[in-house]
Amino acid sequence: MECPVCNKRMEAREIRGIMTDVCNEHGIWLDRGELEKIMEKIKQEGWGDGFAESLSSWRYGF
Ligand SMILES: [Zn+2]
Numbered sequence: 231m232e233c234p235v236c237n238k239r240m241e242a243r244e245i246r247g248i249m250t251d252v253c254n255e256h257g258i259w260l261d262r263g264e265l266e267k268i269m270e271k272i273k274q275e276g277w278g279d280g281f282a283e284s285l286s287s288w289r290y291g292f
Pocket residue numbers: 233234235236237238253254255256257
């Protein structure tokens with residue numbers, strides 16, 4: 231998968247069982263369905279405020 235901003239190849243990275251794509255310059259990308267899955271997991275498993283806050287720096291665009 232290429233970054234939608236710079237078109238460079240991104241690194242696939244698994245975060246708590248959710249596959250994401252990471253651009254060194256533009257951060258973590260994931261689609262809307264994945265965002266909902268992560269939010270659901272956070273609610274069910276209680277990952278902590280720090281992780282939920284870090285989600286705001288993620289990008290969604292696929
Ligand atoms: Zn990029």
